[in-house]
Amino acid sequence: MSIENIYRLDGKVPLSRAIPLGIQHVLAMFLGNVSPLLIICGMLNMDVSVKTSLIQNAMFIAGVVTLIQLYPIWKVGCRLPVVMGTSSGFIGTCKSIGGTFGYGAILGASLTGAILEIILGFFIKPLKKLFPPVVTSLVIMSIGLSLLPVGINYFAGGSGAADFGHWKHLLVGFIVVVVIVVLKQFTRGFLSISSVLIGIAVGYIVAICLGMVDFTQVKEAAWISLPKPVFLMENMKLEFHWQAMIAMAIMFVATAVETVGDISGITNGGLDREPSNQELSGGVIADGVGSLIAALFGVLPNTSFSQNVGLITVTKVVNRFCIMTGAVFLILCGFIPKLSAIFSVMPQSVLGGAAVIMFAMILVSGMQSLQREKLDGRNSMIVALALGLGVGIGMVPSALDQMPAWVGQIFAQNGIIMTFVIATVLNLILPKDKN
Secondary structure, three states, rough: HHHHHHHOOOOOOHHHHHHHHHHHHHHHHHHHHHHHHHHHHHHOOOHHHHEEEHHHHHHHHHHHHHHHHHEEEEEOOOOOOOOOOHHHHHHHHHHHHHHHHHHHHHHHHHHEEEEEEEEHOOHHHHHHHOHHHHHHHHHHHHHHHHHHHHHHHOOOOOOOOOOOOOOHHHHHHHHHHHHHHHHHHOOOHHHHHHHHHHHHHHHHHHHHHHHOOHHHHHHHHHOOOOOOOOHHOOOOOOOOOOHHHHHHHHHHHHHHHHHHHHHHHEEEEEEEHOOOHHHHHHHHHHHHHHHHHHOOOOOOOEEOHHHHHHHHHHHHOOOOOOHHHHHHHHHHHHOHHHHHHHHHHOHHHHHHHHHHHHHHHHHHHHHHHHHHOOHHHHHHHHHHHHHHHHHHHHHHHHHHOOHHHHHHHHHHHHHHHHHHHHHHHHHHOOOOOOO
């Protein structure tokens, strides 16, 4: 069986090769999938048992919705190697809603926002004029730029860590980077395509040797536990407040834009082409369906994971069967808490070494996509203003402190949205060269 099949969407790949490549994708998104829940649950002082159940549900939902993206049901799913997970883009909005109305209002607003995104997905084709290559390229680049600080935070031990920037974290992150670069550039075959997984594994072993890992959580975790929907969980219910629903709806529009960017990043970086209308529509609809299911299981909104777009850009592995094994592994983590605990205790600096490379490769993918466009005076102005204002304000969110609160919640929390809005408006109003 040819190794070239891993670079094809539907090539036949043996389990012995598919499983490690699938787990590689899980490791790329694992911490990002649980971090938003940990932040919101901590802010609301939720019970430890509830927090554990929600994290378990987050693993289960991420796996199920990833399968839907890989193997569409009717028009739901894009049939591309899109990995789904709990979105960190909603943290700011969820903090605001949770602090005012409670966790139930977050879930209620997520449910209604998910329905809006599903509707948007069905109208991607007429809306496609808003997403020409110059706009999607800028969205991809802004995704990479916005994730770079996240990768550096991981590299140094995780934002808020008591030992942030400690030499042990920096050493582990550096070792992971070196292993990935050496395997990717100086080996061929399976070692090269599994470079990220091997780099993370080596970093994890080094972290254990340096006494950086506490396995108490693994010992205390149960072997088997079933994911529970909201109506079977104590003190958990959906609440609906119009203020919360409006704020969340705006974020879901932004999520749809980011998903379009992620899908474009995958087709550009992994398949060397632009996405079709059907792929964009199915991907956005699945995004909404995933968030709807997530709300019913008490989990924050789900969306496509940009981390995995970066991984695909690095490895070029787009085979759906390989990614499917990772989705199944996520589902198993939802049923076996002890398994998920092994990965949850992994120091963030282990992932940081891989994250810096993957996130930067998303930026490179956007640049490569942009190179296919003619950078005349018009397009150059769109690029300059969209990145200058969009990414710039995303890096200095305090610039909008004097604006109404909703402006800051939408634009300051996420430079991707500002970049998209500016690029889209300029693309519509600036005159095109008739030649």
